[in-house]
Amino acid sequence: xxxxxxxxxxxxxxxxxxxxxxxxxxxxxxxxxxxxxxxxxxxxxxxxxxxxxxxxxxxxxxxxxxxxxxxxxxxxxxxxxxxxxxxxxxxxxxxxxxxxxxxxxxxxxxxxxxxxxxxxxxxxxxxxxxxxxxxxxxxxxxxxxxxxxxxxxxxxxxxxxxxxxxxxxxxxxxxxxxxxxxxxxxxxxxxxxxxxxxxxxxxxxxxxxxxxxxxxxxxxxxxxxxxxxxxxxxxxxxxxxxxxxxxxxxxxxxxxxxxxxxxxxxxxxxxxxxxxxxxxxxxxxxxxxxxxxxxxxxxxxxxxxxxxxxxxxxxxxxxxxxxxxxxxxxxxxxxxxxxxxxxxxxxxxxxxxxxxxxxxxxxxxxxxxxxxxxxxxxxxxxxxxxxxxxxxxxxxxxxxxxxxxxxxxxxxxxxxxxxxxxxxxxxxxxxxxxxxxxxxxxxxxxxxxxxxxxxxxxxxxxxxxxxxxxxxxxxxxxxxxxxxxxxxxxxxxxxxxxxxxxxxxxxxxxxxxxxxxxxxxxxxxxxxxxxxxxxxxxxxxxxxxxxxxxxxxxxxxxxxxxxxxxxxxxxxxxxxxxxxxxxxxxxxxxxxxxxxxxxxxxxxxxxxxxxxxxxxxxxxxxxxxxxxxxxxxxxxxxxxxxxxxxxxxxxxxxxxxxxxxxxxxxxxxxxxxxxxxxxxxxxxxxxxxxxxxxxxxxxxxxxxxxxxx
Ligand code: ADP
Ligand code: MG
Numbered sequence: 255x256x257x258x259x260x261x262x263x264x265x266x267x268x269x270x271x272x273x274x275x276x277x278x279x280x281x282x283x284x285x286x287x288x289x290x291x292x293x294x295x296x297x298x299x300x301x302x303x304x305x306x307x308x309x310x311x312x313x314x315x316x317x318x319x320x321x322x323x324x325x326x327x328x329x330x331x332x333x334x335x336x337x338x339x340x341x342x343x344x345x346x347x348x349x350x351x352x353x354x355x356x357x358x359x360x361x362x363x364x365x366x367x368x369x370x371x372x373x374x375x376x377x378x379x380x381x382x383x384x385x386x387x388x389x390x391x392x393x394x395x396x397x398x399x400x401x402x403x404x405x406x407x408x409x410x411x412x413x414x415x416x417x418x419x420x421x422x423x424x425x426x427x428x429x430x431x432x433x434x435x436x437x438x439x440x441x442x443x444x445x446x447x448x449x450x451x452x453x454x455x456x457x458x459x460x461x462x463x464x465x466x467x468x469x470x471x472x473x474x475x476x477x478x479x480x481x482x483x484x485x486x487x488x489x490x491x492x493x494x495x496x497x498x499x500x501x502x503x504x505x506x507x508x509x510x511x512x513x514x515x516x517x518x519x520x521x522x523x524x525x526x527x528x529x530x531x532x533x534x535x536x537x538x539x540x541x542x543x544x545x546x547x548x549x550x551x552x553x554x555x556x557x558x559x560x561x562x563x564x565x566x567x568x569x570x571x572x573x574x575x576x577x578x579x580x581x582x583x584x585x586x587x588x589x590x591x592x593x594x595x596x597x598x599x600x601x602x603x604x605x606x607x608x609x610x611x612x613x614x615x616x617x618x619x620x621x622x623x624x625x626x627x628x629x630x631x632x633x634x635x636x637x638x639x640x641x642x643x644x645x646x647x648x649x650x651x652x653x654x655x656x657x658x659x660x661x662x663x664x665x666x667x668x669x670x671x672x673x674x675x676x677x678x679x680x681x682x683x684x685x686x687x688x689x690x691x692x693x694x695x696x697x698x699x700x701x702x703x704x705x706x707x708x709x710x711x712x713x714x715x716x717x718x719x720x721x722x723x724x725x726x727x728x729x730x731x732x733x734x735x736x737x738x739x740x741x742x743x744x745x746x747x748x749x750x751x752x753x754x755x756x757x758x759x760x761x762x763x764x765x766x767x768x769x770x771x772x773x774x775x776x777x778x779x780x781x782x783x784x785x786x787x788x789x790x791x792x793x794x795x796x797x798x799x800x801x802x803x804x805x806x807x808x809x810x811x812x813x814x815x816x817x818x819x820x821x822x823x824x825x826x827x828x829x830x831x832x833x834x835x836x837x838x839x840x841x842x843x844x845x846x847x848x849x850x851x852x853x854x855x856x857x858x859x860x861x862x863x864x865x866x867x868x869x870x871x872x873x874x875x876x877x878x879x880x881x882x883x884x885x886x887x888x889x890x891x892x893x894x895x896x897x898x899x900x901x902x903x904x905x906x907x908x909x910x911x912x913x914x915x916x917x918x919x920x921x922x923x924x925x926x927x928x929x930x931x932x933x934x935x936x937x938x939x940x941x942x943x944x945x946x947x948x949x950x951x952x953x954x955x956x957x958x959x960x961x962x963x
Contacts (some may be wrong), residue, residue, distance in 0.1 A: 265322035272304055273326060274563050281327065285334040292470045293342040295329060295510065298349065310769065312345065313352055316486045317368040320509065339383070340438065340664045342469055344510035348484055356449040356461040359487065359504060369484045372508065373646055375462060376446035378636040379684050380473045384408065387434035393428040405442055405466065406490070409433070436925070441472035444636060447483055447844075450520065451611065464875065465506040470618040474511065477625060477641030478648045478688050480519075482512040506688075517649055518608050521797040534787075535855040541866075544853065547786040549602040552595050553748035557873050561586055561729045562599070564788050564870070565693050566607055566796050567852040569845030571675075571799035583693040584845050585726060587657070589717055590733030590932045591704050596697040597622070600653035605693055608793050608800075609650020613643040617662035623652075623660055624667040625688055627681035640682045644671050657696035658718040665723070673728040696727070703736050713878060724963050728842035730828065798855075805851035807844060811864035815843045818868045843867045898947075902930050903940050907950060920958040 261718045273281060277294065284294055312319045323343040331341055348369040382621060391414040398415050402408065412431050414420035416866050419481040421428075448462045465483060467474065475481065485511060489502035514520075523531070530901070541563070548559040549899045564584060571582035578685060587595045604612035613623065621628075621642035630638040631751040654660075660668070667677050671690045676777075678687045700706075700716045713732060714721050761767035794836070807815070812949065819840050844859075846867035851859035906926045910918035927937040941960065951961050 266326050269323040269326040272877045281330045283872045285331050293344045295344050295346055298345055299347050302349050313367045314338055342651045346376040346510050346512050356463045364487045364489055367486055369482050371482050372447035372449055374475045374477050374479045375448045376638045376640045378444040378638040380441050380443045382439040383442045384437050385440040386438040388433040389430040390433050391420055391428050394421035406948050440469045442468045443472035445475055463506055465508050467508045467543055471508055476559040476686055476688055477639055480514050480644035483508050517801055518797040521608055523794050523798055527794055531798050546784045549599055550786050551936055552598055558731050561870055562603055564846050567799055567849040568693055569848035579935045584728045585694040586729045587727040588697045588731050591735035595735040597655050598696055600655050600695055607651035608797055609646040609647055611643050612653045613655055615656040623664040624677045625679055627684055627798045637684055639686055644690040645688045648689050649691055650691045653782050658698040661770040728872050730878055731874055746835055799852045803852045804857050805857050806857040806860045810861045811859050900940055907960050917953055917959040917961045920960055
């Protein structure tokens with residue numbers, strides 16, 4: 255293509271006529287809404303229709319055009335009666351050959367206008383910067399205007415300008431004082447963008463780029479937001495030991511932003527694919543098909559996979575009249591012995607789910623799982639707010655391995671992140687509320703390396719997670735690694751068979767074998783004759799269901815869930831402070847039923863869906879606690895009976911203490927304890943625990959007295 259540079263002096267006139275022809279109404283509106291709106295969005299497609307060559311030139315020489323078009327627009331506004339306005343034209347809808355990912359950026363792209371599909375990972379505070387500086391010459395008081403193109407250095411006059419009426423003295427013969435009042439300040443902000451996980455190839459870390467957002471673009475974005483950022487790439491020399499080096503860092507000066515407005519926009523579904531999905535949804539064995547398609551290389555675990563399938567689809571998030579919100583996402587916790595394929599399952603799910611992310615609780619980044627305010631050298635040392643894994647997985651799934659090893663900061667914000675699905679941060683002048691609307695799939699190992707039977711020690715005492723945190727999971731699976739010859743043989747065969755079917759990674763990388771995970775988009779039949787769905791189709795299916803299906807429980811389904819709730823509560827209701835199920839589980843049941851309906855693409859969650867939710871809930875409860883699953887133990891971290899015994903001992907000490915003079919004799923306590931059925935041994939252990947936890951005190955070790963703290 256022959257490329258002719260447009261004459262620079264032509265530009266304002268060309269832009270003026272373009273605005274006149276296509277945007278006069280928009281300009282009129284802008285004048286009306288000023289200063290709430292300060293910019294005019296112009297679609298590249300319209301410019302292309304106006305003049306292809308002109309449109310081409312914008313992409314190649316954007317800075318000249320921005321200058322010209324902003325001038326032209328300003329003139330329109332002044333003509334419409336506006337005064338000190340500095341409007342900006344924001345060009346959106348760039349052609350697809352200008353779209354890049356961060357890791358694709360190369361030297362040729364510098365100075366061009368590009369579009370980056372990305373997610374915001376960090377924002378700095380918004381600070382004013384001088385856009386147009388007014389300097390006064392100390393010698394003659396003449397003032398002059400110097401435009402300030404960047405935030406790196408303040409550009410001073412070289413001499414007192416004679417053309418505009420100054421004295422002509424050079425810089426070294428006079429001094430120039432900045433007049434803040436007359437200068438024009440604009441807002442500016444550093445924004446870090448990261449390429450999207452689905453754009454990445456292989457397991458490399460996603461790349462990031464520091465951007466500058468100015469004027470009305472500053473303060474618009476939050477970490478976790480998905481945007482198409484259009485802007486101009488520029489470079490700055492890297493500095494070493496106070497000197498510039500010939501290697502440069504690249505930055506993007508953001509010129510306009512386009513936001514996504516349909517959920518999971520990155521997944522596009524053709525009409526044919528939609529038909530295929532609808533066809534699949536009608537199959538009676540669709541649930542089995544999905545369950546089989548989840549981590550086929552992992553043997554067994556059908557119930558667990560069934561719950562993961564529901565998690566992929568999720569329930570419906572609902573807003574209430576009082577402004578509160580009920581989450582729709584289903585959180586699942588896998589607790590289990592080492593080597594039972596927890597990490598493998600998490601890894602698989604993070605790749606299967608749209609917007610899936612895999613992280614470890616011991617995440618290396620400062621932001622951790624939630625978010626953190628950090629001082630950032632790449633943003634000139636400003637305080638920045640960095641998004642963690644949950645924020646980046648917004649609307650998707652966060653798989654968190656080693657959940658029990660997360661840091662203290664994460665632990666404290668995790669409750670809000672899981673239930674309200676947002677994180678509020680207020681630090682170093684940055685206040686933000688970040689959204690974490692993702693399903694959480696977490697894995698945790700027991701403190702002692704292996705789970706003891708839960709009938710002896712409640713599971714909450716065996717993992718390093720607090721009961722309130724555990725109670726936020728809708729489904730909790732306990733996976734123990736018990737030796738069972740029959741099962742072991744089956745798993746062993748399955749694993750070995752899988753190894754044989756796997757293709758050498760080296761050969762795949764060399765190109766002499768094809769990657770099995772990227773093979774045909776057709777339904778696959780695996781070696782043991784089970785049919786599975788290809789990953790790509792599953793993602794499309796999920797995106798389609800999440801976008802279009804928002805099921806409600808039918809009356810019968812609701813009745814069934816309520817009946818199950820009441821009955822389960824009755825069963826565990828024999829002791830006063832022990833209930834077997836709480837209101838929170840009701841919501842979990844509703845979510846599971848809604849997810850089940852979504853899989854069939856049904857707007858009604860029927861009795862069938864409620865039954866699936868109830869069966870699943872009974873299953874995990876049974877696996878976790880046996881017959882008398884006791885939900886208070888999830889909350890209090892202790893089995894009901896143990897708790898009752900502790901309370902009994904405390905009551906005894908308190909009674910004896912009141913009878914005696916402020917202290918209780920331990921022998922009397924043992925005697926009283928025997929009467930309520932706690933033997934000496936048991937009582938000693940409980941007292942020991944209460945003393946350790948600070949509930950009881952031993953005023954004197956010698957005579958064995960006790961008192962309540
Ligand atoms: P965890 O995270 O629970 O400690 P991993 O996910 O690291 O365990 O799994 C350990 C290994 O055992 C993996 O290679 C996994 O494939 C294998 N494995 C364990 N259980 C199964 C199973 N049921 N089916 C297939 N592979 C299994
Ligand atoms: Mg593991």
